[in-house]
Structure formats: structure tokens, C-alpha cells
Amino acid sequence: MRAIAYSETGPSSVLQLVERDIPQPAPGEVRVRIVVSGVNPTDWKARAGGAPGRATPFPEVVPNQDGAGVVDAIGDGVTGFAVGDRVWVFLAAHERPTGTAQEFAVLPASRVVHLPDAAGFDLGASLGVPAMTAHRALTVHEGGPTRLGPGALEGRTVLVAGGAGAVGHAAIQLARWAGARVVTTVSSPEKAALATAAGAHHVVDYRADDAARAIRAVAPDGVDQVVEVSPARNAALNAAIIANHGSISVYATDGGTEMTLDVRHHFSLNARYQFLLLYTVGDAALAAAADDLTRALESGALPVGEEAGLPLTRFPLDRAADAHDAVEAGTVGKVLIDVAAG
Numbered sequence: 001m002r003a004i005a006y007s008e009t010g011p012s013s014v015l016q017l018v019e020r021d022i023p024q025p026a027p028g029e030v031r032v033r034i035v036v037s038g039v040n041p042t043d044w045k046a047r048a049g050g051a052p053g054r055a056t057p058f059p060e061v062v063p064n065q066d067g068a069g070v071v072d073a074i075g076d077g078v079t080g081f082a083v084g085d086r087v088w089v090f091l092a093a094h095e096r097p098t099g100t101a102q103e104f105a106v107l108p109a110s111r112v113v114h115l116p117d118a119a120g121f122d123l124g125a126s127l128g129v130p131a132m133t134a135h136r137a138l139t140v141h142e143g144g145p146t147r148l149g150p151g152a153l154e155g156r157t158v159l160v161a162g163g164a165g166a167v168g169h170a171a172i173q174l175a176r177w178a179g180a181r182v183v184t185t186v187s188s189p190e191k192a193a194l195a196t197a198a199g200a201h202h203v204v205d206y207r208a209d210d211a212a213r214a215i216r217a218v219a220p221d222g223v224d225q226v227v228e229v230s231p232a233r234n235a236a237l238n239a240a241i242i243a244n245h246g247s248i249s250v251y252a253t254d255g256g257t258e259m260t261l262d263v264r265h266h267f268s269l270n271a272r273y274q275f276l277l278l279y280t281v282g283d284a285a286l287a288a289a290a291d292d293l294t295r296a297l298e299s300g301a302l303p304v305g306e307e308a309g310l311p312l313t314r315f316p317l318d319r320a321a322d323a324h325d326a327v328e329a330g331t332v333g334k335v336l337i338d339v340a341a342g
Helices: 041-048 121-125 128-137 164-176 189-198 211-218 233-241 263-269 282-298 317-326
Strands: 002-005 016-019 029-039 066-073 086-089 104-108 112-114 157-161 181-186 202-203 221-228 242-250 271-275 312-316 334-338
Touching: 002 317, 016 317, 029 086, 029 121, 029 317, 041 317, 066 104, 066 121, 066 128, 086 121, 112 312, 128 164, 128 221, 128 282, 157 164, 164 181, 164 189, 164 221, 164 282, 181 189, 181 211, 189 202, 202 211, 211 233, 221 233, 233 242, 242 263, 312 317, 317 334
Parallel strands: 157 181, 157 221, 181 202, 221 242, 242 271, 312 334
Antiparallel strands: 002 016, 029 066, 029 104, 029 334, 066 086, 086 112
């Protein structure tokens, strides 16, 4: 089978197209014929490592955490799957040597999820890290909910920072599906159009508007939940718009790794900062996200593509390095790798 692999960290040029034997699933594992592989920022960052030339965690690594395809073989003890099932996968390369940038991937059955018939492989490969992160960000408020579904966020106002990004896009869609009023911040009219297409009720261009005033205009009592990509840059804004008992869910460090908070102000609001990293949230949170995302998929709540607010940029498998470079360069939307025909 064809696979993309690297044996030392560094720039995208360390990625090589290689031929490898088709792996066999062990007990508890599922083999998936990958149709589309999704690329996330953590994929290129793991490949780049702390410095070029440093050792990889395994002698050879196949990158990319997310993907979608068809079940090809099933290991002993696995139930709930059959050969031919359409599936999406997540955290394929987490603490494992091989991800989805290959024609066949073997994963624990717990990281394989049925893909509803109405959902295409592009959509399946776009879930994983961004959608599950968004789910977690929306389910850590002190007043709940811990699960998402229609009505779960009824009466809440959610602010999504960076609504044109992959996590922001999923957060807008999930919050709207769950009944929230959704506000988002963006940095350009083009990104505003994407956030609107994703389903945001109100879009604020923070470069052109007084963001705090614009948000307070539509949420005079404050924002109940913030899905935050840039805590350092947005700390003052969040302090200005967060509601009493509001929650700020931080999933990235764009704009810096240190922030300054007015402790007394946050005391008075009973505000909560919740930091989250999908790779360490635990199996229960991952399983809950997978279940809720499946229901959202079944209801048609998570479309992708430019018309849905998430442009797709795609590359063939032999140009996986270009795909990594595109994500590193900040390509708006989702970068996909076509591995095989559907």
C-alpha cells in the first residue's frame, strides 16, 4: 500500500511517499481503507517537532489524526462494525505510529465511528480534532450541559472567537444545532461571509468594529460561553463581555501563551476559564463527542464546503507535504488529502 511517512522531525520535505505492507488488525482493532485524510495544525506541528532532525516517537511515523473511509477488516473481539461500513476516525496517530495518510489504517475500535449515509467522506474527514474540540468547548460550563443536542443550549449566548477556522466553524454549527444564539468574531469581510454561512446569528469584525460594544449590543446581559482560540489577545474583550457565571473555553494559544487577567473583576462575575486539549480529555469525553456528533450528522447540522462556511482545499496523497504546508500557512477552511477513490 502507499503511505506517507517520516523518520525524523523537520520541514514538510521529511515526508516521503513509501510502499508498505497492508497492516493486520489485532484484537480490538479495525482496519479502515482510507478515502480522505484530514490535516490539522497538530499534524504539521508534530512532524516539525521541537527542532529539525530530532528523533520521532517511533522509528517511522505516518501522520494525520483524522480521516474517513470504509471498514476493510475487523480484529477479534470487535463488535458493532462490519466490513463495508462507512466510518470516520479520530486520533488515529495519537500515541501510535500510523495515522491516516496511508491507504489502510489500523485503529482501536473506540476511535472509529459510523458515518451516516447522508454524510460524505469529505465531511467525515473534517470532523475529528476540530469538531470534537468544539463539542468539548461547549460542554464544560458549570451549569452544563455535558451533552449536546437540540435545545441543550436554549437561552444561552455563545461567542465563538475566530468563526472562520475549522474549530470555530464546528462550534458555530454545534451551538446553533443545540439552540444557542451564536455570535462570532472574525478579521475580514471574507471571513464574516464564511461565519454567516456556517450559521452565526451575529458576526463582528474585530478589526473594524468596537468588538465589546458590538457584542454587548446583541447580548446586553453578557455572553454565557466563549469558545476561545486566542486567550492572550482576547483576555480584555472576554472580561468586557462575559456574563455572570460565564465560561471561557480555551483550546489554542494563537497570539501568545501568556495572558493577564483582572482577578477582582473575574471574582465578581464568578467567571470560569476552562482549558482543554483533546488529546488528554479522556475516553469518556471523546465517546460523548462522537455520539453527539453522529446525531448532529444525522440531522444534517454539520455540512462542509464553502457554501457551508468551510472551504475545502485538497491534495493527492503524493502531495501530502503541500497539504501540511497549506495548513501551516493558515489556509482558511479545511485541508484534505485524497487517498483513494470512494
